[in-house]
Amino acid sequence: MSSSGLFPSKSRPPSSKPRNIVEEEEGLLSGLHQGSKSKPESDVPNAWSRGKIVGTAAFFIALLVSGAFFRTLLHGPLARSSHSLWYDGGDLLSNGTHDFRRTVLIVSIDGLRADYLDRGLTPHLLNISKNGLRAKSMRPIFPTLTFPNHWALMTGLYAESHGIVANNFWDPVTQKEFWYNDINSAWDPSWWFGEPMWETAGKAGLITANLMWPGPPKTTSGATSTYFVPWKDKVPLDNKLDQILDWIDLPLEFRPQLIMAYEPSLDQAGHQKGPKSALVNKTLSEVDAFARNLQTSLASRNLTSIVDIIFVSDHGMTDTSDPELVYMDDILGADGLAQIEHEDGWPSMGLRFRESANATHLVGTLKAAAGANPEKFDVYTHETMPQRYHFWRSERIAPVYIVPKIGYVLTTKADGTTGMSKGSHGYDNEETSMQAMFIAHGPFSTDVKALHQTGNKGWHSTSGGAYIMDRFQNVEVYSLVMKLLGIEDYATPTNGTLGFWDKYLSI
Numbered sequence: 042m043s044s045s046g047l048f049p050s051k052s053r054p055p056s057s058k059p060r061n062i063v064e065e066e067e068g069l070l071s072g073l074h075q076g077s078k079s080k081p082e083s084d085v086p087n088a089w090s091r092g093k094i095v096g097t098a099a100f101f102i103a104l105l106v107s108g109a110f111f112r113t114l115l116h117g118p119l120a121r122s123s124h125s126l127w128y129d130g131g132d133l134l135s136n137g138t139h140d141f142r143r144t145v146l147i148v149s150i151d152g153l154r155a156d157y158l159d160r161g162l163t164p165h166l167l168n169i170s171k172n173g174l175r176a177k178s179m180r181p182i183f184p185t186l187t188f189p190n191h192w193a194l195m196t197g198l199y200a201e202s203h204g205i206v207a208n209n210f211w212d213p214v215t216q217k218e219f220w221y222n223d224i225n226s227a228w229d230p231s232w233w234f235g236e237p238m239w240e241t242a243g244k245a246g247l248i249t250a251n252l253m254w255p256g257p258p259k260t261t262s263g264a265t266s267t268y269f270v271p272w273k274d275k276v277p278l279d280n281k282l283d284q285i286l287d288w289i290d291l292p293l294e295f296r297p298q299l300i301m302a303y304e305p306s307l308d309q310a311g312h313q314k315g316p317k318s319a320l321v322n323k324t325l326s327e328v329d330a331f332a333r334n335l336q337t338s339l340a341s342r343n344l345t346s347i348v349d350i351i352f353v354s355d356h357g358m359t360d361t362s363d364p365e366l367v368y369m370d371d372i373l374g375a376d377g378l379a380q381i382e383h384e385d386g387w388p389s390m391g392l393r394f395r396e397s398a399n400a401t402h403l404v405g406t407l408k409a410a411a412g413a414n415p416e417k418f419d420v421y422t423h424e425t426m427p428q429r430y431h432f433w434r435s436e437r438i439a440p441v442y443i444v445p446k447i448g449y450v451l452t453t454k455a456d457g458t459t460g461m462s463k464g465s466h467g468y469d470n471e472e473t474s475m476q477a478m479f480i481a482h483g484p485f486s487t488d489v490k491a492l493h494q495t496g497n498k499g500w501h502s503t504s505g506g507a508y509i510m511d512r513f514q515n516v517e518v519y520s521l522v523m524k525l526l527g528i529e530d531y532a533t534p535t536n537g538t539l540g541f542w543d544k545y546l547s548i
Contacts, residue, residue, distance in 0.1 A: 152308025154357030165333035173482030190355035196235035197519030197535025199431035204234035207386035245528040250297035311358040315463035349483030391439030
């Protein structure tokens, strides 16, 4: 089954900016790359309408007048919840009047840098984390770009394993190029390796719903989510909230247990005006209001002990409004530049030289320049790539990668600063400005707090009552969702740490 959120009937015109600096500025799949002439699909059936959900209005009104749910929202109980932390996926739970199954809602706020939460502009997200839990930060995979990291969150795999090694890249095996903003490319399942959590949940017999999560609507096995809302730019947050609640309000036999939702506005604001801008702050407040409305809506339905909400982001954002430019012309010369056949992975440069090129000489020249300017950029081959990147075991990864340091941008004399955004990501995944966020609330976090009070180690409480988890890598999220849904037996192997969540949650 499908839902609303159709692509526009007419696609945006392709960007006129150089392809290596147009990454994400206008939103995912908001237009087609310059080589494409195809238009997005627009034949998806309409969504379930909230008007079709009958018999629930009186229930919601009755719940709204009860202060118990809001006391739970405001003061997060420290007693164990009435349901088991690790749930048997087939069990029915009651919110007082209706049967539910344990449900997980994972929401990605693109570009929400972890330390944005310290700006004083997200009181509701912080309140949710205080009543639930929060990680100091969540480390994205390298490269710190949208498509690689959203697929890492879905599959628990590094880029070298799941195949999406950048937002645009060349595959020497198929002799094709992946373009994140071309539907013919981005929706081709052959690009996407691994098993997303919605496919695993489907194998376990669960109903799933996908609200614009970056990735394909179908995998190579033919698996799809039960409900699917394709990408559409500039969809108001209230509309997305309505769609999520529409799914939650469905009758039991049609209601999804796994809901995935995606919001790009904060990332777009960061690219447009930079991470320190008034626009980012305004958008951050809007995202925070969305989180409040979502949590309040669940509390009004008495679902805080049934639905786990996980708020994540894919990466952070750094200021590139006035970077120092590193000209490749000055390093390789005009003749060397002419030997580049394919270039991947902005803001890094993944280079493939022509067969006729003296690649050994060119790589040596690049390494010498990096050695003379260690504060500006690094140059790696598959053999010298840092192991912590997990970024060399794939033919899709270019044989030579130039990775700029924060404050620097790779370019050419011809490109200069043309079309350059005021905020960017894609840098080293250990950088503070690249770190993502993780906040959770629901029966999972309630039980974690109870375990903490019994002497469990690994979680840290603050004077304000928040429970803070040490930073962890985003490939661990897949296994958490499998545990929360009670379907670990169906889970596929990942790059996550075996038993990662058990060590924190065992009594």
